[in-house]
Amino acid sequence: MSQDPEDVAVLPPPRRPGATSADVARLAGVSRSTVSHILNGQVTRFAEETVGRVRDAAARLGYVPSAAGRSLVLGRSDLVVLAVPNTTLTNVQDIIEAIAADLDDLGYSVVVHFDRGGGAAANLARLQHVVDTLRPAGIVDLGSLSLRDLDTLEEQGCPILSPRPRHVRGVDEGNLAIARTQAEHLIDRGYTALAYAFLVDHRDDPFGRMRAAVVADVCAEAGLPAPTAISVPLDAAGAQTALCDLLRARGRPVGIACSNDEVGLAVSFAALALRAAVPGDVGVIGVGGGSVGQLVAPRLSTITFDVRASVGTIRRGVAAARGGVAEDDDPTLSPEIFLVLQGETT
Amino acid sequence: MSQDPEDVAVLPPPRRPGATSADVARLAGVSRSTVSHILNGQVTRFAEETVGRVRDAAARLGYVPSAAGRSLVLGRSDLVVLAVPNTTLTNVQDIIEAIAADLDDLGYSVVVHFDRGGGAAANLARLQHVVDTLRPAGIVDLGSLSLRDLDTLEEQGCPILSPRPRHVRGVDEGNLAIARTQAEHLIDRGYTALAYAFLVDHRDDPFGRMRAAVVADVCAEAGLPAPTAISVPLDAAGAQTALCDLLRARGRPVGIACSNDEVGLAVSFAALALRAAVPGDVGVIGVGGGSVGQLVAPRLSTITFDVRASVGTIRRGVAAARGGVAEDDDPTLSPEIFLVLQGETT
DNA sequence: TTGTAAGCGTTATCAG
C-alpha cells in the first residue's frame, strides 16, 4: 500500500528478465524498428554511432529477443524437431548430442521426438501435432519416417534437414550397406549358414526388419539357405535359450548378424556359455562400433559407423535450407562410412 | 484476372496448414474469443450447440493453435528445457526418453541442452540464453546445474521441475549414495585398498569428482588409506596401462569403484588380461546397471539405478508447477533406489 | 538514416 512516488519511478530500471526491444529503443533513443534492423545484422547504412548506442543498450539491459514474437511474425520458429526412431542402433545418445551441438551453433534449439509404442500411425500423428504447433525451422529424421511422411511434412512447409534416404526395394541405403556388409563378412569368414539376431522387446524396429531382409537377399545371391531369425533378450539366460534353439535348428557352424552391439555381446557370451567355439562354431558380428564391444574378450566384430560424417550431412542440409539453395551434389551417405571392425568373434 | 465471385468463396476451403482461430470462428459463425474459450476447456456455460459447432469446425480445418501466439500472450512457452550434464552416467538415453514421454503426455515438448566443452560458465551462459529466448515452462536438470544456478533460474521465473538435490558438503544425495554404496560394498567384500576409476576424456565430470571424494571419505571413516584415482580410457590397451600403474602403486588386492559400467568393464577385462584374479586381486564395481555388464563373463558388479522412480519425481514436479502447488512432501530421491547388483567382479 | 504503422495468432478482460 505504499504510495511513495519513488516506487513507481524505481520500477522500470534495468532488470534482466523481460527487456523488450521497446526498452532497448527507449534507452538508445531510437525506434523499435531501428533496434530490430540493427540487431538483425542490417548494420550497413546505419550511423555508426547509432549502431553503437543500440548495441550498448541491448547489452546493458541483457536484451534477448523473444522467440515467441519472432516466430509469430516469421511464421516459423528457431526450433528443429529431431525424430528418433525406435531403433536398435546403439549410438543414439552420441548422435543426438552431435546434432544438438551443431544446430546450437547455428542458433537453433533441438526438440526431441521419440517414437513410442502405439504404431507408426500414432507416432506420425504425434509428430504432426508437434510440427503444427511449433512450426519448426526443420526436421531431422533419424529413421523414424517413411519417404511418404517426409514428403508430406515438406509439402506442409517444414524443411527436411536430414538427407532423404534413397530406398531400394523398401530398404534405405544405410541399412542396406550395414546388413550387406555384415552378411558378406560372415560369408567371407567361411560361414555358410547365417542367422539374423533381433533385439527382442523393441516392438517396432523397422531397421531390424530391413536388415534381416537384406541378409536374406545376400544369402540368396550366394546360393546359401535362407537365414534364420532369432530374438535375443538382453539377459544371459534368455540369450542362451535363443541361441540354443538356433543351434539345434541350424547346427554348427553358424554366422550371426546382430541388430546391434549389445545383441552381439549377448550372443557371443551365450555361445561361450554353451561351450560353443567363438569363432568357429558361432561367428558373431554386431553394428555400432561402440567401445564396449572392444573392451571385452573376445572382442566383438562389428560394423563401425561414422557419426560425425552423417552429422555433417545434416549440417549441410541446414545450410541449404537457410540459404534457400537446393541441396547440392551428393546428400547421400557414402557407403564407405560403414566399415568392418574386425574383432575376435568372426 | 478472373473475377468470378466463386473464386473468393472457394478460397477458404479446408486446407490443413495454417488454419487460425479466426478461420475456425468464421466457419463456426462465432468470434475468435469464443473459439479460444471453448477450445481451452471453458466448455461450461456455453451453449451445447455452439460448443459442437466450434469443435466441429476446428476438426474440419485441422486447426492447431500456434505455439508462438500462445507463448507470446502467456509469457511462457510449452517447452521444457532438459539440461544434460557431461556425466559418465550410462543411462542418459533412457532417461531422456522417459522424461520426454512423460512431458509429452502432459503436452510439453522437450528441448535438449547438452553441456559442452568450455567450462561451466559457458554452459550456463548458453542455457541462460535458451531460457531467455524460449521462456520455457520449466527446466529439468539432470545434474548440470549447481544449486546457485537453479536458484537464479527460478528467480527469473523459470520453474525447476527436477527435484533440487540436497547437497551435503558439495555432494548431492544421489552421487553420495552411489559412491558410498560402491565403497562400502568393496570394503564388505574384503578390500582394504581402494581406488576410484574416472573415465578419461570427459573433460568436466562433476559427478566423478564428487564420487571420488565420497569414496575417500568412506575410506577415512573406515580407517583405510586414501583411495588412488586413475583415469581409464575406453580401449583395452589404455585401460591395461592405467590398471598396471595402479597395481604397481597399490599392490594387490585392490577394490576399484568405477564411474560407470563401461569403465567397470574396461577395468575388469584389463585385469584379466594382466593375469590378475577377478575378483581376488582386483575387485570391480560400476554404476548404471545396464544390461551389457550382465551379459559378459565375468558379470560386472554394479549399482542399479531406477530410472522410472526418478522420472516419477520429475512428473510430480511438473504437476506441482502447473497446479501452482508448493512441492509437497518429499521430493528427494529416496536413497534405497540405489542397489548393489552383485555380479562376479567383487 | 530513421520512424510509423500494420499485423502475426493467441488469450484476458470486460462489456453486452
Added chain:
DNA sequence: CTGATAACGCTTACAA
C-alpha cells in the same frame, strides 16, 4: 452466454 477489444514482442514494408 457471447463478442469486442486490447495487449503480448517482434519484423517489415513504406513513409519521411
